[in-house]
Amino acid sequence: MQAACSHRIQAAFEQRQDTLLWAVTGAGKTEMLFPGIAWALEAGLRVAVASPRVDVCLELAPRLQAAFNAVDQAVLYGDMKGAYQYCQLTICTTHQLLRFYHAFDVLVVDEVDAFPFASDPGLKYASEQAKKPNGALLYLTATPSDWLQRAARKGELVMTYLPIRYHGHLLPEIKVVRTRDWRAKMHQGRLPDRLVRQMRENFTHRRRFLLFAPHVADLPALKRALELTFPGETVVTVHATDPERHAKVSRMRSRELNFLVTTTILERGVTFPEIDVFVLxxxxxxxxxxxxxxxxxxxxxxxxxxxxxxxxxxxxxxxxIKTAQQQIKFVNRKARRIQHDSVRPM
Structure with missing residues (x-):
């Protein structure tokens, strides 16, 4: 499936088509881009890969640099250091696309369902203006918005669908655990009993995890409750405006931390192997x-x-929550059919 999608992406670039790739999280979208990007760079075309989030750009940049190390590469985001120089390959946030007009032969916009791209029509306009009139535009997402699905139905976008991860396994499904007044308890230095039991089990089995909280304002009380409940554990929190955000993510990636407490800033674009996910x-x-x-x-x-x-x-x-559960179950049903068809006797 991944190889077939990769071929379709390259064909879309060659034919200068506007395309939507609807692929589940962890499908290996970045790697599927490589053959098409390689074709474009070898043809002397100018390529950009954009994402709404800085974290995603910083994750993509070294992977693209390693894959195309003979090509000059620019990485553009709001608080970057140094001046911009023309490069054949650009990795940038979607806000940085406002700098460009009819500049790119191939433009890839990753995570188009993410804030702020999903809620800002100006950024969609900027992406359309940044590519050349005869260029190719590829949107990547695991959760396409209504306007993208409508555009695909109208034939304005060619849609490619990938409901299975690169390793062939289904998406982990969401289990909901009911709590009562978790925020009031948290401000008293306590956590839901079932969350505490789950975390203890993870610590016992040396199983790392991410713990998501709704708001930055929740983090101080949550950190205190965690420190009171698990006095031997290092509790690190991270959020969008945290000046140590990138360093903390690196510590988690290098396995220096057993867990990381975060807001939605880490909902996408970063990968930690062998972790569980809890949302309070x-x-x-x-x-x-x-x-x-x-x-x-x-x-x-x-x-x-x-x-x-x-x-x-x-x-x-x-x-x-129920809709999120249903979406994951929906793509897993599609993935099971693919798995079943692939082993069907001839």
């Missing part, structure tokens, strides 16, 4: 269906550990 307060309105699907998609991403646990601790089962 999953009923909060800050979590959209797309965000919850992306958060769940942090688990099970490595071939060595494709079945990570996903636990949502919530005061109530909201429609948003």
């Amino acid at each position: 307060g999953a009923e909060d309105q800050v979590f959209s269906t797309a965000a919850l699907v992306q958060i769940a998609g942090r688990a099970g991403r490595s071939a060595s550990d494709p079945d990570g646990a996903v636990r949502f601790y919530a005061n109530q089962l909201t429609e948003v």
